[in-house]
Amino acid sequence: MKEMAFQLAERQLAGLSAGVSEDEKPLLLFLHGWQDNAASFSALFPQLGHHYRLMALDWPGHGHSERRDGDNYYHFADYLDDLHQVINQLECRSLVLVGHSLGALVASAYCGAFPEKVAGLVLIEGLGPLYEAPENAIQRLRDGILSRQRFRTKQQQKPRRAMRSLEQAIALRCNINHVTPEQIRPLVERGVVEIDGAWYWRHDERLRCDSLYRMTKAHSEAYLREISCPVLSIVGEQGFPRLQQRAPELEWIPDIQQVTVSGGHHCHLESPLTVCEQIMLYVSKIESLV
Secondary structure: OEEEEEEOOOOEEEEEEEEOOOOOOOEEEEEOOOOOOHHHHOOOHHHHOOOOEEEEEOOOOOOOOOOOOOOOOOOHHHHHHHHHHHHOOOOOOOEEEEEEOHHHHHHHHHHHHOHHHOOEEEEEOOOOOOEOOHHHHHHHHHHHHHHHHHHHHHHHHOOOOOEOOHHHHHHHHHHHHOOOHHHHHHHHHHHEEEEOOEEEEOOOHHHHOOOOOOEOHHHHHHHHHOOOOOEEEEEEOOOOHHHHOOOOHHHHOOOEEEEEEOOOOOHHHHOHHHHHHHHHHHHHHHHOOO
């Protein structure tokens, strides 16, 4: 894997690239989840890299990418703007987006807004933009503003949280994500920085603040119904329970197939070979269409 960067209008995004160099090969662009980074997909690159061009982004405020400005709290729609700026810099015959969790939500919304830009879409443990009932809007706004105030107060009163070692950081993520140290190590190594013998998370702490706004069900449905490419949904056996059931989003996306693999929410770390097989089978069908 090689380090790469995209210069956007407001900031620079980092990422990783690998795979074949032929421009006629499909380009798979990987979009990671909340508080993860581009190395979330490192276990998939060795096998997929024999067949495709591969790129994985660090979202703003994650991994090695620059953070948003101090008064920006990572609105969902801004991720779509970031992605659009990146895609406009790519040179490829066909583009397949592969998103995990937050990355899946962003990818599906983008494909609904810009269907002409994408030939394929793979969603890992995520479907469409999160939504909730309209009557929750006031409480959502209130909770979001209060979470920002708590963040500002904490920044003034408490020093930045430090960890004793890289191994402590790995252990923390193992406990949260229910994966092994070997599976999570590449992600953690990219997600921490050592300063004067102490280890700190690289991601922006503002990511923890609650959203001020969430779409309604009708809004989310409208995005998904506009997706024109075939879609592959991959869910883990021990992943989010809602995704294992017949989620409404599966009815809204015009052409979607869902498969279940061993593992939890980070099933692409736990079952990388199976996930690669499913992606390759799917992309082979996409190649016949472009």
